[in-house]
Amino acid sequence: MSNVLVYAEIREGVFKGINAELITAAQSLAKETGGEVQLALVGSDVDAHVGEAQRFDLVRVFVAKHSELAHYSSQGHAMALEAIIERGKPKFVLFGATAMGKDLSARVAAKVGASLFTDCTEVGLKDGNLKVIRPVYSGKVYMETVSKAAIQMCSIRPNIYPPAERRSSSAEVVEIPVALSADAIKGRVTETIKATTGGKDVTESEVIVAGGRALKSGENFAILQKLADVIGGTVGSSRAAVDAGYVPHSTQIGQTGKVVNPKLYFAVGISGAIQHLVGMRTSKVIVAVNKDENAPIFQKADYGIVGDLFEVVPLLTEEFKAMLGK
Amino acid sequence: MKLVALIKNVPDTEAKIKINADGTDIETQGIKFVMNPYDEYAVEQALLIKEQLKDGSTVTVVSLGPDRVMESLRTALAMGADEAIHVSDPAFEGGDSQGNARVLAEVLKPVAPDLVFCGKQGIDFDAAQTPPAVAEYLGLSQALIAVEFKLGGDGKTATVKRRVEGGDEIVTLTLPALVSCEKGLNEPRYASLPGIMKAKKKEIKKIALSSIGLGAGRVGKSAAQSHGQKFHPLPERPPVKMIAGEPKEQAKELVRLLRAEAKII
Numbered sequence: 177m178s179n180v181l182v183y184a185e186i187r188e189g190v191f192k193g194i195n196a197e198l199i200t201a202a203q204s205l206a207k208e209t210g211g212e213v214q215l216a217l218v219g220s221d222v223d224a225h226v227g228e229a230q231r232f233d234l235v236r237v238f239v240a241k242h243s244e245l246a247h248y249s250s251q252g253h254a255m256a257l258e259a260i261i262e263r264g265k266p267k268f269v270l271f272g273a274t275a276m277g278k279d280l281s282a283r284v285a286a287k288v289g290a291s292l293f294t295d296c297t298e299v300g301l302k303d304g305n306l307k308v309i310r311p312v313y314s315g316k317v318y319m320e321t322v323s324k325a326a327i328q329m330c331s332i333r334p335n336i337y338p339p340a341e342r343r344s345s346s347a348e349v350v351e352i353p354v355a356l357s358a359d360a361i362k363g364r365v366t367e368t369i370k371a372t373t374g375g376k377d378v379t380e381s382e383v384i385v386a387g388g389r390a391l392k393s394g395e396n397f398a399i400l401q402k403l404a405d406v407i408g409g410t411v412g413s414s415r416a417a418v419d420a421g422y423v424p425h426s427t428q429i430g431q432t433g434k435v436v437n438p439k440l441y442f443a444v445g446i447s448g449a450i451q452h453l454v455g456m457r458t459s460k461v462i463v464a465v466n467k468d469e470n471a472p473i474f475q476k477a478d479y480g481i482v483g484d485l486f487e488v489v490p491l492l493t494e495e496f497k498a499m500l501g502k
Numbered sequence: 503m504k505l506v507a508l509i510k511n512v513p514d515t516e517a518k519i520k521i522n523a524d525g526t527d528i529e530t531q532g533i534k535f536v537m538n539p540y541d542e543y544a545v546e547q548a549l550l551i552k553e554q555l556k557d558g559s560t561v562t563v564v565s566l567g568p569d570r571v572m573e574s575l576r577t578a579l580a581m582g583a584d585e586a587i588h589v590s591d592p593a594f595e596g597g598d599s600q601g602n603a604r605v606l607a608e609v610l611k612p613v614a615p616d617l618v619f620c621g622k623q624g625i626d627f628d629a630a631q632t633p634p635a636v637a638e639y640l641g642l643s644q645a646l647i648a649v650e651f652k653l654g655g656d657g658k659t660a661t662v663k664r665r666v667e668g669g670d671e672i673v674t675l676t677l678p679a680l681v682s683c684e685k686g687l688n689e690p691r692y693a694s695l696p697g698i699m700k701a702k703k704k705e706i707k708k709i710a711l712s713s714i715g716l717g718a719g720r721v722g723k724s725a726a727q728s729h730g731q732k733f734h735p736l737p738e739r740p741p742v743k744m745i746a747g748e749p750k751e752q753a754k755e756l757v758r759l760l761r762a763e764a765k766i767i
């Protein structure tokens with residue numbers, strides 16, 4: 177009977193998509209241990225999200241509210257989550273491997289003496305303990321490890337688990353009082369700046385259309401954007417495209433950019449340098465479009481087209497449009 | 503102001519990672535270890551603040567690990583750090599991130615830093631776990647993945663811009679605080695020749711288990727909270743399917759395969 181607690185990420189008033197994926201992982205752990213799936217909602221006006229939380233198959237929703245938690249703060253949110261853990265007594269606590277999840281999880285783990293595995297791509301159980309797989313050495317190899325702590329935490333990468341089904345449940349809502357004074361919080365988020373590119377972040381996207389140096393200009397990235405729009409994707413890039421000033425660093429994928437794990441990844445005019453591959457090679461399906469048949473990217477791709485991107489990509493966009501009836 | 507940079511030794515980014523025969527570790531033989539690239543930004547940021555303040559502020563660099571970390575500590579001294587601490591004891595070996603963070607926090611207590619800079623993550627285990635744990639153990643405020651850092655005019659606060667999904671966040675901190683550094687925060691300097699010569703003569707202070715307030719059971723392997731570590735190679739992808747034909751046919755065929763075969767669209 178080991179309970180599984182999911183920390184629900186709420187940013188800018190939005191109940192993030194990763195939460196439904198974490199619930200799926202939690203449900204599969206709870207099924208094996210016979211424990212309950214719990215959700216932690218932390219913030220100031222999180223009541224607005226209780227209804228959303230109750231649409232999932234959960235046993236309990238813990239709500240920790242405080243006016244001091246209106247803006248994210250590592251210290252404040254960690255204290256609130258600690259109070260929830262004391263009450264819910266989970267053996268497992270799951271976070272998204274997101275900026276917020278990584279900020280909070282290690283703090284809370286240190287607070288409650290839990291073990292923590294970050295950035296996992298697979299979670300399961302071994303003899304009732306958390307067993308995970310996580311990429312290490314910039315994704316060059318995978319490491320498997322098993323916890324032996326009393327409380328076992330992990331953060332899970334986006335797009336690993338399918339979102340949990342929504343059907344109204346009768347999850348009990350439990351309010352957890354948090355004692356917080358303003359001076360217990362020494363740092364907080366005071367402003368959020370949206371990226372000018374708009375849309376989803378590459379790490380949150382299930383489909384990525386990434387372009388490299390071959391795009392030749394920032395304007396030409398519109399060709400990729402059109403394809404992305406048709407198939408519900410986000411535009412990504414190689415470092416060469418960022419260094420040339422075509423697109424902002426926030427779109428860069430690879431060792432010094434972001435690590436992504438979409439269902440479908442288009443590498444368009446990208447040669448496939450190792451530093452780029454480590455950021456995208458766990459993608460489920462990889463399509464490469466390159467005019468050089470010997471480009472290394474073809475060795476990592478599932479489907480390859482040798483051709484001029486300026487010709488091939490617009491044709492692809494048309495074909496997808498036709499198929500999707502757009 | 504007391505400025506600290508925490509540095510770690512990791513395999514060079516170009517290193518070929520090979521798994522050992524029984525899969526329990528990687529082969530370290532022949533691997534070149536360097537200062538974690540993100541820690542260079544941490545050292546640089548501490549030096550920039552010291553130079554900005556010109557008030558006798560000092561930069562202390564600290565590393566926990568085997569003797570090879572001394573090379574990275576020397577590099578940091580050559581860049582301009584005032585003092586280096588090598589946290590070293592057989593008892594610390596085999597520690598996990600949290601155990602190491604607990605030790606580092608104990609080492610930092612008497613230093614009483616105003617600002618601790620770390621790398622965003624170690625490019626070995628990509629854990630990104632030590633910095634927030636150190637912050638928690640020392641009761642510091644934190645801002646991770648910093649791309650901009652501004653010290654408040656009063657020297658008691660700082661504003662940090664950090665990278666998050668879909669944009670940036672501004673975090674306002676009251677010191678003492680911990681900041682983990684992302685590429686773009688600054689341009690780490692190269693050590694100058696006089697700097698290297700001076701660094702050679704500087705003493706690297708050693709701190710062992712006996713000089714911190716933790717029992718042997720709270721550090722290293724005996725405090726590690728995981729076991730059964732096993733390394734796996736990446737799964738091989740099936741060979742690529744090259745799509746031939748005229749561009750129009752290629753596009754049509756790819757879209758068909760993504761639906762009919764890969765079942766992704």
Ligand SMILES: Cc1cc2nc3c(=O)[nH]c(=O)nc-3n(C[C@H](O)[C@H](O)[C@H](O)COP(=O)(O)OP(=O)(O)OC[C@H]3O[C@@H](n4cnc5c(N)ncnc54)[C@H](O)[C@@H]3O)c2cc1C
Nearest residue numbers: 388389390414415416430431432433445446447452467485
């Ligand atoms: C420490 C370090 C960290 C790094 N981090 C990253 C990182 O995070 N991310 C990253 O991406 N890189 C990173 N790099 C850089 C990496 O090594 C490569 O230089 C970079 O990925 C190359 O980008 P590219 O593929 O766009 O450009 P190129 O290598 O120049 O490739 C362009 C490709 O486009 C093809 N092409 C040209 N014209 C056309 C056309 N009309 N139609 C179709 N194809 C065309 C060419 O055949 C070629 O294969 C890093 C390097 C170092 C040393």
Ligand SMILES: Nc1ncnc2c1ncn2[C@@H]1O[C@H](COP(=O)(O)O)[C@@H](O)[C@H]1O
Nearest residue numbers: 508509566620621623624629630631632
């Ligand atoms: N053994 C160590 N000694 C000193 N600093 C460390 C050590 N391990 C981690 N750090 C710091 O914490 C950062 C993140 O490391 P990690 O948590 O291992 O990903 C590093 O970039 C260092 O700044």
